Amino acid sequence: MTPQSSWIPVLVTLPALVPLIAAALTLLRGRSPRFQRAVTVIALVTVFVASCLMLYLTSEHGTFAVMIGGWGDKGYPNGPLGITLVVDELSALMLVVSTIVLLCVVLYAIGQGIRDGASTRQPVSIFLPSYLILTAGVCNAFLAGDLFNLFVSFEVLLAASFVLLTLGASPERVRAGASYVMVSMVSSLIFLAGIAFAYATTGTLNLAEMxxxxxxxxxxxxxALYAVLLVAFGIKAAVFPLSTWLPDSYPTAPAPVTAVFAGLLTKVGVYAIMRAHSLLFPGGSMDNVLLVAALATMLIGIMGAIAQADIKRLLSFTLVSHIGYMVFGIALSSKIGMSAAIYYVAHHILVQTTLFLVVGLIERQAGSASLRRLGGLIASPVLAVLFLIPALNLGGIPPFSGFIGKVALLQAGGQDGSVLSWVLIGGGVVTSLLTLYVMARIWTKGFWRPRADAPEGGLADTTPSALIDESADDIAFDEREDVGRMPLGMVLPTAAMVAAGLVLTIWAGPIFDFTDRAADEVVNRDVYVQAVLGDAGGEGTR
Incomplete structure (x- = not known):
């Protein structure tokens, strides 16, 4: 049963429209930081409330679609024209999790002190407008009901990402930003070619009609069409061998930027792979290719993490590695595999974002993120707890959500029973153990080891200070003058992210019930098709 109400179209457009309006307002008032911050927080809270309401509606009433600026009713002979936005349980869940991350990260950034930098640096008054545009791109990608709208979402993400990556205009950030843009442009060109190919083949870009x-x-x-789209989405999702750009791009950005990129941007690519695999190309024609790519992504990513001495680069490689788990669940082409993949995506968004936020706190507390310079962080109990919980979660230690998600994926692989899926099960176990190893390495070297025993322990400036200092709230990016001081405005959003990750553990049963229903709708594409096309799309079941 689809909800029929005049306010539904307004509700569905809010996640993309509100951030764009807020971005325009914050650009107009670039010299008023308080106004910028207030508008940004209000906009993100509005999007979060709208996303929660859509999650409730899809849970109670099923999938529903909204046509914006369209010509012709559902079942139009030449396919629906205009912009189609579709909300099902998967997209609603992604919206809720994403807006939690976006809100916590922007509060963290405000607590860090986002304001105009020193005169020798590029002003960062454009941070919040760019961040809001990024938010609109992420939300629109999860709602897009046609390929071209999805392409536009990716381009919005690209434009905002480049600005955020290069804030401060340091040589390292400009180089990383240029590399990121070049890779993203290649991905966009491939995606654009896939769009042209799809339209030439089917005469429409509406996903349901396609x-x-x-x-x-x-x-x-x-x-052939599936392969082209997989390459485009695989670059966005950082699936091996299309993932080499990520570890060089993300670690150079400021902590809030790196956190939101690591948590969300690759998951937009994973979401696109889910849609293409289950909605457009069911039947498993590329499943073996995806399984091999998933195995390579897991193992090569975690091997790269083992070789790193910088925590940001280490976490960037673990980010790549754990994308393999999600692709594994998708490639199984089963309801249980898709459900486990959806759960793992939600888990990884929260945990990976949290860890990058903690790295920002480590840099503020110790002046560096290099394991060669760190030690003695156990003297900061709050920081130790904030790192330990998501680290154990990422490593898959029971009873955390990382363990629950991995067990679900391994169970799905065992039910599949093919030789390749059993190889993936072995690869997943090895990857989980190695992830725990690299997390333990950070813990032992950064927290337990005395600072004096670090090879370069004397190079990072540090001064004794209280754990939390509320007065340190007005610094620019890259300044390390307040080493040893962690503002409460940075600690509280990080703690909130830790708590959000624990919710997936405490309520794992009800959440898995929800992901089972979401997976059923994703695998049973008739539900999506009927929501968009009506009876012309065939009979669907809830």
Missing amino acids: AVRLDDVPDGTRN
Whole structure:
């Protein structure tokens, strides 16, 4: 049963529209930091409330679609025209988790002291407008019901990401930003070619209409189109061998930027792979390719993490590695595999973001994120707890959500029973153990080891100070003058992210019930098609 109400179209457009309006307002008032901060927080809270309401509506009533600026009703002979926004339990869940991250990270950034930098640096008054534009791109990607709208979302993300990556205009950030943009442009060109190919093949870019028409397309053409889209989405998701750009791009950015990039941007690519795999190209024609890519992503990513001495680069490689778990669940082409993948995506968004926020606190407390310079951080109990919980979670220690998600994925692989899925089970176990090893390495070297025993322990400036200092709230990016002082405005959002990760553990049962229903809707594409096309799309079931 789809909710029928005049305010539903307004509700569905809010996650993309509100951040864009807020971005315009904050740009107009660039010299008023308090106004910028207030508008940004209000906008993100509004998006969060709207996302929660959509999560409730989809849970109670199922999938629903909204046509904006369209011509022709559902079932229009040449396919729906205009912008189609579709909300199902998967997209609603992604919106809720994403807005939690976006809100906590911006509060963390405000606590860090986002303001105009020194005269020798690029002003960062554009941070919040760019951040809001990024928010609009992320939200629109999860709601997009046609390929071109999804492409536009990726381009919005690209434009905002480049600005955020290069804030401060240091040589390292400019180089990383240029590399990121070049890779993203290649991905965009491939995606654009896939859009042209899809339209030439089916005569539409609406995902529901394409799903129906692709059934009549020859297998060779279908597989070629699928391969093109997989390459484009694989670059966005950092799936090996298309992941080499990520560890060089993310670690150079400020802590809030790195955190939101690590938590969300790759998951937009994973979400696109989910949609393409289950909605447009069901049947498993590329499953073996995806399984091999998942295994390589897991193992090569975690091997790269072992070799790193900088915590940001180490976490960037673990980020790549754990994308493999999500692709593994998708490639199994089963309801249980998809449910486990959805749960793991939500888990990883929260935990990976939290760890990057903690790294920002480590830099503020110790002046460095290099394991060669760190030691003695156990003297900061709050910092130790904030790191330990998400680290154990990422490493898959029971009873945390990382363990629950991995067990679900391994169970799905065991039910599949193929040789390749059993190889993936072994690879997943090895990757989990190695992840725990690299987290333990950070813990033993950064927290337990005395600072004097670190090879370069004397190079990072540090001064004794209280754990939390509320007065340190007005610094610019890259300044390390307040080493040893962690503002309460940075600690509280990080603690909130830790708590959000624990929610997935404490309420794992009800959340898995929800992801089971979401997976059922994703795998049973008739639900999505009927929500968009009505009876013209065929009979669907809830």
